[in-house]
Amino acid sequence: MQPILSVHNLNKYYGNQVGCKNMNLTLYPGEVVGVVGESGSGKTTFINSISGNLIPDSGKILIETGNETIDFLEISESLKRLLIRTELAFVHQNPRDGLRLDVSAGGNISERLMSIGQRNYGNIRQTIFKWLDKVEIDKSRADDFPRTFSGGMLQRLQIAKNLVTSPKIIFMDEPTGGLDVSVQAKILDLLRKLVRELNLSVVIVSHDLAVIRLLADKIIVMKNGEAVESGLCDQVLDDPQHSYTQLLVSSVLQV
Amino acid sequence: MIELNKITKKFTLHNQGKTNILVFNNLNLKINPGEIVALTGPSGVGKSSILKMIYGNYVFQSGQIKINNHNIDHTYPRNIIELRKNIIGYVSQFLRVIPRVPTIEIVMEPLLEINSDQDEVREKAEKILLKLNIDKNLWNLSPLTFSGGEQQRVNVARGLIRNYPCLLLDEPTASLDSVNKDIVLNLINEKKDSGSSIIGIFHDEYSRKYLNAREIDITKISDAK
Numbered sequence: 001m002q003p004i005l006s007v008h009n010l011n012k013y014y015g016n017q018v019g020c021k022n023m024n025l026t027l028y029p030g031e032v033v034g035v036v037g038e039s040g041s042g043k044t045t046f047i048n049s050i051s052g053n054l055i056p057d058s059g060k061i062l063i064e065t066g067n068e069t070i071d072f073l074e075i076s077e078s079l080k081r082l083l084i085r086t087e088l089a090f091v092h093q094n095p096r097d098g099l100r101l102d103v104s105a106g107g108n109i110s111e112r113l114m115s116i117g118q119r120n121y122g123n124i125r126q127t128i129f130k131w132l133d134k135v136e137i138d139k140s141r142a143d144d145f146p147r148t149f150s151g152g153m154l155q156r157l158q159i160a161k162n163l164v165t166s167p168k169i170i171f172m173d174e175p176t177g178g179l180d181v182s183v184q185a186k187i188l189d190l191l192r193k194l195v196r197e198l199n200l201s202v203v204i205v206s207h208d209l210a211v212i213r214l215l216a217d218k219i220i221v222m223k224n225g226e227a228v229e230s231g232l233c234d235q236v237l238d239d240p241q242h243s244y245t246q247l248l249v250s251s252v253l254q255v
Numbered sequence: 256m257i258e259l260n261k262i263t264k265k266f267t268l269h270n271q272g273k274t275n276i277l278v279f280n281n282l283n284l285k286i287n288p289g290e291i292v293a294l295t296g297p298s299g300v301g302k303s304s305i306l307k308m309i310y311g312n313y314v315f316q317s318g319q320i321k322i323n324n325h326n327i328d329h330t331y332p333r334n335i336i337e338l339r340k341n342i343i344g345y346v347s348q349f350l351r352v353i354p355r356v357p358t359i360e361i362v363m364e365p366l367l368e369i370n371s372d373q374d375e376v377r378e379k380a381e382k383i384l385l386k387l388n389i390d391k392n393l394w395n396l397s398p399l400t401f402s403g404g405e406q407q408r409v410n411v412a413r414g415l416i417r418n419y420p421c422l423l424l425d426e427p428t429a430s431l432d433s434v435n436k437d438i439v440l441n442l443i444n445e446k447k448d449s450g451s452s453i454i455g456i457f458h459d460e461y462s463r464k465y466l467n468a469r470e471i472d473i474t475k476i477s478d479a480k
Contacts, residue, residue, distance in 0.1 A: 246270055
């Protein structure tokens with residue numbers, strides 16, 4: 001099996017300031033890779049740099065589409081935009097960053113469908129209903145504006161909006177941040193289900209180790225812009241080798 | 256077949272004065288297909304650690320672990336993920352409950368990895384839950400509020416729903432009454448008869464004898480303790 005995404009020696013600086021340095025990642029189809037670390041460790045810079053939101057200073061990003069390998073940093077801007085609208089998806093921590101608030105919920109979901117060329121109103125409408133149902137939002141809300149939705153609903157809508165075109169790779173930056181725990185449980189359960197059902201390949205950033213343990217197969221632990229440890233998720237959390245990972249794991253409160 | 260050759264395992268606690276704890280030195284162990292090995296020895300001697308190393312959950316500093324001739328190699332996490340999907344089953348001591356996920360789905364999960372026929376998998380899950388005396392009314396509930404014994408049986412159902420060539424059991428009968436204990440032990444015997452290599456920790460003499468297990472005292476196979 002070939003990795004669907006591989007990142008080699010990626011660097012991103014803000015002036016003299018390190019954003020992330022010497023980062024590597026291998027993501028296989030159906031796999032979830034978690035990126036953890038404290039605030040300011042470079043998690044978000046890293047995920048933004050590999051998803052097209054930021055332009056890294058150096059490194060290589062290879063995406064396997066099935067028939068060809070795309071060198072993500074070398075392709076034209078228009079092809080990159082197309083990929084971002086179709087094969088890649090990005091779920092933001094704040095759903096308001098990933099949704100159009102002055103477009104109906106259904107309109108938000110249909111945007112990506114239209115960008116891959118779907119034009120039949122009836123079909124699009126059906127797909128919208130199917131996805132609202134998947135993320136447990138009542139069909140009757142399809143024509144409402146997202147601004148009338150609760151935080152948890154907005155996040156589920158953002159997930160539906162991103163997954164509707166079955167993207168190959170999904171990036172998530174703290175998808176459950178800022179949600180209360182019962183809503184968080186609902187979203188985590190939803191994500192777990194979708195990962196299995198649709199065989200999704202995901203890179204997820206979170207500072208919450210419990211979230212990562214639940215979702216991820218592999219893990220990267222970041223500190224000061226660098227990966228200090230990486231490997232099998234449960235192994236790194238249960239038998240951490242680096243002093244920083246040991247500190248991180250032992251700092252979690254037991255409920 | 257499970258083979259451990261010359262395993263060294265130590266824990267280095269960087270934030271606690273760089274304390275080094277040597278758990279195993281030159282540990283050797285082999286479990287043949289159709290055989291059950293029961294690890295014995297006082298608490299803290301590293302019984303669970305052996306299972307965790309075989310499962311890839313703990314790293315080891317030197318030596319070799321082979322599962323049906325595949326190496327456990329942490330530089331390739333993907334390989335360990337594949338081994339867990341296809342070859343190694345693990346029944347942990349405690350069920351890791353996920354909020355909102357009903358019992359039946361927890362049990363179905365490992366089988367869905369290799370069989371996408373929802374109805375067929377559900378049927379098998381129902382069968383094993385019935386066998387383990389989990390009340391039908393509980394199947395669609397999250398095991399979060401179940402008793403210790405019920406949670407353990409759900410965990411066993413999840414671990415034994417498939418026929419793994421290698422099976423790791425960490426006190427699978429610890430909090431069960433005698434009736435349910437025998438049911439679980441019979442299930443384990445069935446796995447043995449079907450050719451699985453099984454290694455486990457069983458706290459009571461009764462279970463080890465019932466399974467006709469080869470007992471191995473860890474203090475005698477490692478130089479560390």
